[in-house]
Amino acid sequence: MDEPIIEVDGLVKTFHGGVRALDGLSVAVPPGVIYGLLGPNGAGKTTLIRVLATLLPFEAGTARVAGVDVGHDPAAVRARIGLAGQYAAVDDYLTGWENVEMVGLLYGLARREARRRTTEVLDRIGLVEAAGRPVKTYSGGMRRRVDLAASLVGRPAVLFLDEPTTGVDPASRRELWELIRDLVDAGTTVLLTTQYLDEADRLADRIAVIDHGRLVSEGAGDQLKDQVGGAVVELSVPDTDRARTMAALANIGADPHGSDSGAVVVPAPLGARSLHRVLRDLEAAGVEPERIGLRKPTLDEVFLTLTGHATGTPVSSGKAA
Amino acid sequence: MGAAAAAGCPVVHPPGLRRTARDIAVMTRRNLRHTVRLPGVLLLSSIMPVVFILMFTYVFGGAVAQALPPAAAGRYVNWLVPGLLAQFALFAGAGTAAGLADDLAKGSIDRFRSLPMARVAVLAGRTLSDLCRSALTLTLISLVGFAIGFRWQTDLLGLLAGIGVALVFGYAWSWVMATVGLLVRTAEAVQAAVYIVVFPLGFTSAVFVPAQTMPSWLQPFAMHQPVTVTANAVRGLILGPGALPAGQTVAGQVGLSLLWATAITAVCVPLAVRAYRRTVT
Numbered sequence: 052m053d054e055p056i057i058e059v060d061g062l063v064k065t066f067h068g069g070v071r072a073l074d075g076l077s078v079a080v081p082p083g084v085i086y087g088l089l090g091p092n093g094a095g096k097t098t099l100i101r102v103l104a105t106l107l108p109f110e111a112g113t114a115r116v117a118g119v120d121v122g123h124d125p126a127a128v129r130a131r132i133g134l135a136g137q138y139a140a141v142d143d144y145l146t147g148w149e150n151v152e153m154v155g156l157l158y159g160l161a162r163r164e165a166r167r168r169t170t171e172v173l174d175r176i177g178l179v180e181a182a183g184r185p186v187k188t189y190s191g192g193m194r195r196r197v198d199l200a201a202s203l204v205g206r207p208a209v210l211f212l213d214e215p216t217t218g219v220d221p222a223s224r225r226e227l228w229e230l231i232r233d234l235v236d237a238g239t240t241v242l243l244t245t246q247y248l249d250e251a252d253r254l255a256d257r258i259a260v261i262d263h264g265r266l267v268s269e270g271a272g273d274q275l276k277d278q279v280g281g282a283v284v285e286l287s288v289p290d291t292d293r294a295r296t297m298a299a300l301a302n303i304g305a306d307p308h309g310s311d312s313g314a315v316v317v318p319a320p321l322g323a324r325s326l327h328r329v330l331r332d333l334e335a336a337g338v339e340p341e342r343i344g345l346r347k348p349t350l351d352e353v354f355l356t357l358t359g360h361a362t363g364t365p366v367s368s369g370k371a372a
Numbered sequence: 373m374g375a376a377a378a379a380g381c382p383v384v385h386p387p388g389l390r391r392t393a394r395d396i397a398v399m400t401r402r403n404l405r406h407t408v409r410l411p412g413v414l415l416l417s418s419i420m421p422v423v424f425i426l427m428f429t430y431v432f433g434g435a436v437a438q439a440l441p442p443a444a445a446g447r448y449v450n451w452l453v454p455g456l457l458a459q460f461a462l463f464a465g466a467g468t469a470a471g472l473a474d475d476l477a478k479g480s481i482d483r484f485r486s487l488p489m490a491r492v493a494v495l496a497g498r499t500l501s502d503l504c505r506s507a508l509t510l511t512l513i514s515l516v517g518f519a520i521g522f523r524w525q526t527d528l529l530g531l532l533a534g535i536g537v538a539l540v541f542g543y544a545w546s547w548v549m550a551t552v553g554l555l556v557r558t559a560e561a562v563q564a565a566v567y568i569v570v571f572p573l574g575f576t577s578a579v580f581v582p583a584q585t586m587p588s589w590l591q592p593f594a595m596h597q598p599v600t601v602t603a604n605a606v607r608g609l610i611l612g613p614g615a616l617p618a619g620q621t622v623a624g625q626v627g628l629s630l631l632w633a634t635a636i637t638a639v640c641v642p643l644a645v646r647a648y649r650r651t652v653t
Contacts, residue, residue, distance in 0.1 A: 104486045105485070105486065106482055106485055106486060126488060129486060129487060129488040130488040132486065134482070134483065134486040136479050136482050136483065137479075138478070138479045139479075140478060140479035140480050140482060140483040142402065142406070142480065144405065144406050144409040144410060145402065145405055145406075149405070153398060153402055154483070154487065156394070156395075156398045157395060157398060157484070157487045157488075157489040157493075158487060158488060158489075159391060159488060159489075185409065201483070205487075205488075
C-alpha cells in the first residue's frame with residue numbers, strides 16, 4: 052500500500068465541559084481513495100475533519116496531511132486542502148461564479164488562472180448556465196455543488212467533505228455522489244463524513260467506523276460486513292405469524308430489528324446450512340415465510356454489531372458532531 | 373484536472389505584504405458586493421442618520437440654541453452636523469460586528485480559516501468595506517444638513533477634513549467592534565453590545581449638546597472621552613476655533629483624536645486577529 056496521505060495517530064480533542072470528542076483516534080488514509088468516516092451524531096467525525104482542516108487545536112497525538120504536520124505547519128496544510136463544511140458556506144448575494152473565483156484568489160492563484168479554473172470547475176460540476184445568477188436563487192443541491200466547486204478550485208491534494216449530502220434531495224444526492232467519484236479519478240483523496248450507511252456503502256472505498264471518538268473498525272465495506280459473520284437470513288412472515296416465528300427462531304439469535312417492519316433477520320454464520328436450519332425450524336413451528344433469502348448484512352447491521360447501538364441513537368450531547 | 377490535481381502546493385504568490393494586500397482587497401470587494409446587492413439594507417441604514425438629524429434639529433434645536441457658542445452662528449444644525457459626523461462614524465462599527473457575526477453563523481469564517489490566505493484579511497476587508505459605507509453615510513449627513521440650513525463656517529476643505537478625521541476615528545473604532553463581534557458571535561448579542569457601548573459613549577459626549585451643560589460629575593468624562601475629542605476636532609475644522617471649549621485648539625483636538633485612533637488600532641488589531649485565530653464554531 053502507498054504511504055498514507057492522511058495519518059492520524061492517537062488524536063485527543065476535549066471540548067469545554069470535558070466532552071472527549073476524539074479519544075486517542077488513529078486512522079491512516081491511502082492516497083487516491085474516497086475514505087468514509089461513519090458514525091452516529093457526536094461520534095467525533097466532524098471534529099476530526101475540523102482538526103485536520105486546521106480549524107481546531109488538539110491536545111495530544113499527531114496528524115499529518117499530504118506530508119505536512121498539522122500541529123507544526125497549519126499554513127502549509129491549508130495550501131494543500133479543500134473543505135466543504137456541513138452547511139454550504141457560499142455567499143447568497145454573490146453569483147456562483149464570483150463565489151468560486153473569490154476562493155480561487157484566496158488560494159493565491161493569479162487572477163487569470165483563478166478565472167480559468169473557475170470556469171473549468173463550474174463546467175465540471177455542471178453549473179455553467181446558473182453561474183451568473185446569485186446563489187440565493189439556487190436549490191439546495193446547486194448550493195452544495197457551488198460549495199464543492201469552491202473547495203476544488205485550488206486543486207487540493209486532499210478534500211474534506213463534511214456530510215456532503217445532508218439535506219439534499221435524492222436526485223441531487225446521486226449527482227453529488229457521481230461528482231465525488233469523478234474527483235478521485237482525477238487524483239484527489241477525499242475524506243468524507245456521513246451518517247448515511249448507504250452513502251458510505253456506495254461511495255467510500257474504505258470506511259472507518261467511529262464511535263465515542265475512537266476507531267471501532269476499519270476496512271473496505273465488504274470487509275466490515277464480513278466481520279459481522281458473513282451473512283444473514285432475512286425473511287418476512289404475515290403479521291399474525293410474527294410472534295410464533297420469533298419464538299421458533301429465538302434460540303438461533305433471530306432479531307426483529309430488520310429494516311422492514313415485517314422482516315426478521317437471523318445471523319447465518321454457516322451460510323446455506325444456516326438457511327436450511329431456519330427453514331426447518333419454521334416448518335416445525337408451522338410457519339410458512341412469504342419471502343426468505345440469504346444475503347450480506349447491511350452496514351446498519353454491521354454498525355449495530357460493532358457498537359452495540361443503532362446509528363440513529365445519539366450517544367453524547369456534547370458539541371462534537 | 374489531470375494528474376496535477378494531486379501535485380500539492382497551489383500557492384502562486386509567496387505569502388507576504390503583497391499577498392496580504394491582495395487578500396484584503398478580495399475580501400473588501402466581496403463585502404461591498406453584499407452591500408450593493410442588498411439595497412434594502414443600504415436604504416435602511418441611511419434612514420437612521422436622516423431621522424437623527426431631523427429629530428435633533430427640530431426637537432432639541434430650540435432648547436439647546438442658547439447654550440451654543442457664537443461659532444455656531446445661532447443655528448443648532450451647525451453644531452449638530454459635525455457632532456453627528458463623529459457619532460455615525462462610530463456607528464459604522466456596529467456593521468463590522470454584525471457582519472462578522474453573520475459570517476460566523478453562516479460558516480463563511482470556517483471556509484476562510486481553512487484557506488491559505490492572510491489571517492488579517494477577513495477582518496481588514498470587513499473594516500475597510502464598512503469604512504466605505506461610513507463615508508457614504510457621512511456624505512449623506514452633510515447633504516441633508518445642508519438642505520435644512522447647515523453651513524460650514526470655515527470652508528469646504530474644513531468640511532472634508534472634518535469628515536476625514538471622523539472616518540479615521542470610526543475606522544479605529546470598527547476594530548473594537550470587530551473584536552466584540554468575534555467574541556459575542558450572534559447578531560442579537562451584537563445588537564445588545566452596540567446599545568450598551570456605543571449609545572452611552574455617543575450621548576455622554578459633546579456630540580449633541582456642549583459638555584459644559586452636563587452635571588459636574590459627568591463633565592470630566594464627557595469632556596475628555598474620545599468621542600468628544602473627535603466631535604470637537606470635527607467641529608473645530610468645520611466651524612472654526614470659536615466652537616471649541618476655552619483653551620483648546622483645532623490642531624490640538626485633531627492631533628488628540630488621531631492619537632486616540634492610533635492607540636485604539638494598536639490595541640485592537642492584535643486583539644481582533646487573536647480572536648479570529650481562536651474562533652471555534
